[in-house]
Amino acid sequence: MDAAEFRKRGKEMVDYVADYLEKIEKRQVFPDVEPGYLRPLVADCAPQDPESFEDVFKDIEKIIMPGVTHWHSPYFFAYFPSASSFPALLADMLCGGIGCVGFSWAASPACTELETVMLDWLGKMVNLPKEFLAEKDGQGGGVIQGSASEATLIALLAARTKIIRQVQSEKPELTEAEIMGRLVAYASDQFCATLGTTSCCSFDKLLELGPICNKENIWMHIDAAYAGSAFICPEFRHLLNGVEFADSFNFNPHKWLLVNFDCSAMWVKKRSDLIGAFKLEPLYLQHHHQESGLVTDYRHWQIPLGRRFRSLKLWFVLRMYGVKGLQEHIRKHIRLSHQFEHLVLQDERFEICAEVVLGLVCFRLKGSNELNEALLKSINDAKKIHLVPCHLREKFVLRFAVCSRTVESTHIKFAWQHISQLATDLLKTWEHNHHQQ
Amino acid sequence: MDAAEFRKRGKEMVDYVADYLEKIEKRQVFPDVEPGYLRPLVADCAPQDPESFEDVFKDIEKIIMPGVTHWHSPYFFAYFPSASSFPALLADMLCGGIGCVGFSWAASPACTELETVMLDWLGKMVNLPKEFLAEKDGQGGGVIQGSASEATLIALLAARTKIIRQVQSEKPELTEAEIMGRLVAYASDQFCATLGTTSCCSFDKLLELGPICNKENIWMHIDAAYAGSAFICPEFRHLLNGVEFADSFNFNPHKWLLVNFDCSAMWVKKRSDLIGAFKLEPLYLQHHHQESGLVTDYRHWQIPLGRRFRSLKLWFVLRMYGVKGLQEHIRKHIRLSHQFEHLVLQDERFEICAEVVLGLVCFRLKGSNELNEALLKSINDAKKIHLVPCHLREKFVLRFAVCSRTVESTHIKFAWQHISQLATDLLKTWEHNHHQQ
Numbered sequence: 001m002d003a004a005e006f007r008k009r010g011k012e013m014v015d016y017v018a019d020y021l022e023k024i025e026k027r028q029v030f031p032d033v034e035p036g037y038l039r040p041l042v043a044d045c046a047p048q049d050p051e052s053f054e055d056v057f058k059d060i061e062k063i064i065m066p067g068v069t070h071w072h073s074p075y076f077f078a079y080f081p082s083a084s085s086f087p088a089l090l091a092d093m094l095c096g097g098i099g100c101v102g103f104s105w106a107a108s109p110a111c112t113e114l115e116t117v118m119l120d121w122l123g124k125m126v127n128l129p130k131e132f133l134a135e136k137d138g139q140g141g142g143v144i145q146g147s148a149s150e151a152t153l154i155a156l157l158a159a160r161t162k163i164i165r166q167v168q169s170e171k172p173e174l175t176e177a178e179i180m181g182r183l184v185a186y187a188s189d190q191f192c193a194t195l196g197t198t199s200c201c202s203f204d205k206l207l208e209l210g211p212i213c214n215k216e217n218i219w220m221h222i223d224a225a226y227a228g229s230a231f232i233c234p235e236f237r238h239l240l241n242g243v244e245f246a247d248s249f250n251f252n253p254h255k256w257l258l259v260n261f262d263c264s265a266m267w268v269k270k271r272s273d274l275i276g277a278f279k280l281e282p283l284y285l286q287h288h289h290q291e292s293g294l295v296t297d298y299r300h301w302q303i304p305l306g307r308r309f310r311s312l313k314l315w316f317v318l319r320m321y322g323v324k325g326l327q328e329h330i331r332k333h334i335r336l337s338h339q340f341e342h343l344v345l346q347d348e349r350f351e352i353c354a355e356v357v358l359g360l361v362c363f364r365l366k367g368s369n370e371l372n373e374a375l376l377k378s379i380n381d382a383k384k385i386h387l388v389p390c391h392l393r394e395k396f397v398l399r400f401a402v403c404s405r406t407v408e409s410t411h412i413k414f415a416w417q418h419i420s421q422l423a424t425d426l427l428k429t430w431e432h433n434h435h436q437q
Numbered sequence: 438m439d440a441a442e443f444r445k446r447g448k449e450m451v452d453y454v455a456d457y458l459e460k461i462e463k464r465q466v467f468p469d470v471e472p473g474y475l476r477p478l479v480a481d482c483a484p485q486d487p488e489s490f491e492d493v494f495k496d497i498e499k500i501i502m503p504g505v506t507h508w509h510s511p512y513f514f515a516y517f518p519s520a521s522s523f524p525a526l527l528a529d530m531l532c533g534g535i536g537c538v539g540f541s542w543a544a545s546p547a548c549t550e551l552e553t554v555m556l557d558w559l560g561k562m563v564n565l566p567k568e569f570l571a572e573k574d575g576q577g578g579g580v581i582q583g584s585a586s587e588a589t590l591i592a593l594l595a596a597r598t599k600i601i602r603q604v605q606s607e608k609p610e611l612t613e614a615e616i617m618g619r620l621v622a623y624a625s626d627q628f629c630a631t632l633g634t635t636s637c638c639s640f641d642k643l644l645e646l647g648p649i650c651n652k653e654n655i656w657m658h659i660d661a662a663y664a665g666s667a668f669i670c671p672e673f674r675h676l677l678n679g680v681e682f683a684d685s686f687n688f689n690p691h692k693w694l695l696v697n698f699d700c701s702a703m704w705v706k707k708r709s710d711l712i713g714a715f716k717l718e719p720l721y722l723q724h725h726h727q728e729s730g731l732v733t734d735y736r737h738w739q740i741p742l743g744r745r746f747r748s749l750k751l752w753f754v755l756r757m758y759g760v761k762g763l764q765e766h767i768r769k770h771i772r773l774s775h776q777f778e779h780l781v782l783q784d785e786r787f788e789i790c791a792e793v794v795l796g797l798v799c800f801r802l803k804g805s806n807e808l809n810e811a812l813l814k815s816i817n818d819a820k821k822i823h824l825v826p827c828h829l830r831e832k833f834v835l836r837f838a839v840c841s842r843t844v845e846s847t848h849i850k851f852a853w854q855h856i857s858q859l860a861t862d863l864l865k866t867w868e869h870n871h872h873q874q
Contacts, residue, residue, distance in 0.1 A: 001757060003459040006523040007451060013527050014447030017534030022440040031546055035731040038550035039573070046558040050759040053527075056752070060531065064749075067547030071537045079544070079721065082743075084536040086443040090450050090490075094497065096529050096697050097454030099521040100508045107516070109468055110504030113475035121483040136476070146583060147741035177618030198721060254743075260533055261745055284516065284635060284825045284836060294472040303740070304584035306519075306691075308698055312501075315493070320438060322487040388721045399721060 001053065009053050016060070017089065021072060025406075029075040030383045033067045074407040075385045077415065080198065080226045081333075081359070081403040085258035091316035092260060095309045102307045105295035106287035112296050115144055115311035121318055122253070122265055125326075126231040129244045132267040134296070142267040143274075143301040144310045148225035150303060151250035151266040152192055154274065156185065159219030159247070161277035186218065193220060193246070195239060196227025199390040200354035200362045200397070203227070206242025213245060220246045225264070229256035230334070230358050233327050239357070247273070256333070256359070257326060258405065259313045275300040333359040333402040336412050340400055343416040349423060353392050359402040362392060365423060369396035371430060378422045385415045438490065446490050453497070454526065458509060462843075466512040467823045470504045511844040512822045514852065517635065517663045518770075518796070518840040522695035528753035529697060532746045539744045542732035543724035549733050552581055552748035558755055559690065559702055562763075563668040566681045569704040571733070579704040580711075580738040581747045585662035587740060588687035588703040589629055591711065593622065596656030596684070598714035623655065630657060630683070632676060633664025636827040637791035637799045637834070640664070643679025650682060657683045662701070666693035667771070667795050670764050676794070684710070693770070693796070694763060695842065696750045712737040770796040770839040773849050777837055780853040786860060790829050796839040799829060802860060806833035808867060815859045822852045 001009070041063045071082050102111030116134045119142025123133050134141030145151045160183060167179050190197045193204045206222065213220040222243060228251020230236040243249055250266040253259040268274055278300045289295045299305050321329070337359045344350045344363045353362040364372045376389050376398055390397050400415070438446070478500045508519050539548030553571045556579025560570050571578030582588045597620060604616050627634045630641045643659065650657040659680060665688020667673040680686055687703040690696040705711055715737045726732045736742050758766070778793045781800045790799040801809045810833055813826050827834050837852070 001523040003455040003523070006526070007455045009523070009527055010451030010455070010530070011448045013530045014444060014451060017530060018440040018444045018447070020534055033546050035542065035546070035726050036550070036573075038547060039554055042551075042554055045561045046755040046760050048760045050762050051756045053524075053757065056524075056756050064535075064547045064551065067545070067550060068535060069537055069543065069545040071535075071545070079538070082536060082538045084533075086438040086440070086446070087490075087493075089443070089530070089533045090446055092533050093447070093450045093454060093526070093530060096521075096526045097457055098501075098505060098508075099519060099697055100506060101516070101519045101698060105472065106506065108504070108506040108508070109470050109472070110475060110501045113473070113504060114479075114501070117476055117479055124482045136473075147743050149741045153740060175618070177614075181612070181614030181618060198719070260536055261538060261743055262741075282635070282827070283833075284827045289472050303590060304586045304699075306584050306698055318483040319488045319493050320490065323483050323485045325487050390719070390721045396720075 005053070009057075012057070016057075021084075024070055024073050025075070027065075027070050027073065028383050029070050029073040030380065030386045031067050031069060032383075038063060038067060069386070072404050072406070073386075074404045074411040075415065076403050077400050078386045078388045078403070080401055081256050082261055083254050083256060083258045083263075084260055084405060085317060085321070087316040087320040088258060088260040088313045091312040095312050098309055100309055102309060103299040103305050104285055104287060104297040105289060108309070111307075111309045111311070112298055114309075114315060115298065116141060116296055118311045118314040118318070119143065119265060119267065122314065123267055125318075125323060126228065126240065126251075127237055128249065128267060131269045132249065134271075139271065140267060140269045141271050141296070142265055143298055144307075144314075145250070145264040145266050145302060146262045146304075147264050148223055148250055148252055151248070151264055152221060152223060154266065154278075154302065155192070155219065155221035155248045155250075155268075158268075158273045158277040159185075159221070162219065162273055163217075165276070191223070193222045195222060195224035196230075196358065198226070199399075200392055201227065201358055201360040202354065203239055203357070206240075206245065210242045210245025219248070221248045222246045222250070224249070224251040226252065226255050227358055228265075229253060229326075230330050232257075232323060233330055236330075236358070253314065253317075256330065257317070258321060258329060259317050263310050263313055271296075271301070278302070280305075329405070333407075336402045336407060336409065337361050337400070339409060339412050340402075340416060343413070347420060349427070353395065353397045361400040362390065362397045363400065364395065364397050365427075369394075371426070372396045372398065374430065375419075375423055375426055378426055379419060382418070382422065384418055442490070446494075449494070453494075458521075461507055461510050462512070464502075464507050464510065465820050466507050466510040467817065467820045468504050468506060469820075475500060475504060506823070509841050509843070510823075511841040511848040512852065513840050514837050515823045515825045515840070517838055518693050519698055520691050520693060520695050520700075521697055521842060522754060522758070524753040524757040525695060525697040525750045528749040532749050535746055537746055539746060540736040540742050541722055541724060541734040542726060545746070548744075548746045548748070549735055551746075551752060552735065553578060553733055555748045555751040555755070556580065556702060556704065559751065560704055562755075562760060563665065563677060563688075564674055565686065565704060568706045569686065571708075576708065577704060577706045578708050578733070579702055580735055581744075581751075582687070582701040582703050582739060583699045583741075584701050585660055585687055585689055588685070588701055589658060589660060591703065591715075591739065592629070592656065592658035592685045592687075592705075595705075595710045595714040596658070599656065599710055600654075602713070628660070630659045632659060632661035633667075633795065635663070636836075637829055638664065638795055638797040639791065640676055640794070643677075643682065647679045647682025656685070658685045659683045659687070661686070661688040663689065663692050664795055665702075666690060666763075667767050669694075669760060670767055673767075673795070690751065690754075693767065694754070695758060695766060696754050700747050700750055708733075708738075715739070717742070766842070770844075773839045773844060773846065774798050774837075776846060776849050777839075777853060780850070784857060786864070790832065790834045798837040799827065799834045800837065801832065801834050802864075806831075808863070809833045809835065811867065812856075812860055812863055815863055816856060819855070819859065821855055 100108035254261040537545035
């Protein structure tokens, strides 16, 4: 395929993607396929000779789409949102076209510098303390990781390296293994200090944890993967109070800030803590600017060596939505979750299981776990909407997460009426069976 | 931006990317900017109100492009290739449009199943032993990681978990920390068993290492990040002999197989070794198929939880190039590296520093390291081509890596004439200065 054919096919693909997203509501949100559906539909091995774009293109609807869970359907209420927006898609096309690998400043200066500045923009949007910003001569700064798990791992490894070096300088007779065996990581069952847990969007009390960590010289990492995006709204920023005690902080614009996966934003107060743990300097990666102290080489901030030009997505989204546009998006989702909460509260058969703070509603039928498992099964078997459950203090609970960029009040009403009807049907059978037993 | 505007802007972006790649040769391969160039060109913080696409679009040439190192220029001979092709760009547009997160089979069955089948295709293309394939009921299988570093880390963690459990079952009195303190990882200065090192594309002797690892019950991981793509050509497959002794194997189609970054392919003989180390089962990620043993949940195979639909890129590229088209690409690059090698060998002032096996030529002026450092500096300061150096046994060596998809014999000739002329100029000054001292 040459550039001329790419112009033609690329435009067809733009239309396909636009069609897909415009009409996604008409597709069944969860697929009908059974495990192993795909293998018999494709060849046993790669073709020796090239196939045409048409051959491949027609297989998208035939082979791929029947097995897709439509995360951007307004009937998708499972997990947490995965961000998607047109400006981010455009930026990713540009990112692919440039196709640079930004492991060092010299490998593509724009890739590094835009990232540093965009993380400053984003940090200011959530009103992070100044120590987390890079600005012209700060000690801190931000980096884009692939996921919150990677950010947590990076924080853990940096903390470990820092404390090992400190102990080694005080007690040089100890080996690294001996020190490691004595290190302790304090965590809840959600691991680190978490703002907006996946199960029920609960919040750790940073203002209690923070001072203890600081006093005891414990590295404090805060994971706000989902909730972090909400802190761009002044009325939710108080949930982040206490971040000033942290050493590192992370949230995922690829969840709730309309920046397509992957874009997990991480900040540290002292970039030297990260670089100290991961520094890698083979000759082929060195460049004459690095000794100046003026440049950032992001390979020292992460596990992988290679990295894409992901800050373009942030740049496009932040500019083309503006802070106000993004705030509107967050506020709409939170308004819709409260709409759902109120619908649940009006039905005496149901209960709300956790405070609704952001875009997640945890609810259940009053009754046994088995009853609620059966309700969830009937919801997901009907495939008109899609939800996943969680456990809250031994209780089986249904999670209703407002996810899609295009979800509106009508979808929420439909979802509730549907759930309510399925509950009615279920309770009839359930009571009948129960009566017979 | 709605779908209608995306149709318009998406097509403009397709044309921009096509223009960029079609005319990339005319851009200076390495940028002129100095550290910190970008910050003064952009606002201090994100705008409150939305900006238009035109505003953002015009800033690409104004702010971004002046700071881009053009990895796909046919004058780029630095590092190793980063793959780029039009079919991969199309697939990535589709991947972004679908925007699913494939952490479990249920989260998007197509995303998981296509990946498993594509890794089988790719495994067969390099003629991996059958134990590494998933097929219908294999014990092994492949997974796409973000980078070779992640694959190595995964292998290391899986190996560690496996041996710790084994020792614990034999000596239950030992704590995990005590066992960890006694574990040994054997590595060269390139770490694990490596096929095609970054410095000079050298190859470890798998047929010697492998039997020892097997006998001593040592996990053997093979990293063929760059070289692996060449094994699709029968005449280079012998370089992979000995892979049958390995537990895990990895190479990067995003380097040399025309699949845009990121797409690092990793295979294991026993998928249970990976899953054992990383298994994660909160209720909200469980689905009723997982107990059947029929499905793969890739979240157990990697560090991150989330994952994009990256196998689409493999599917598009393998089908639209065909095995023969990809073999041609590899063979062209290797032919061009030998062309460069011959040009170097004809000039008595130069020497070749390592056997040219694939697409990398390591060469230097006969003389001091300082002389070669000066030569590299004059090459990179001229910015007509771009190279990076390496150290081989204390010697400062220039690496000439054939990188671009569109590089041809004329570019190789130009590069050599340019280097040769700069060497002539340098040697004049050098001898003059040397004479004066």
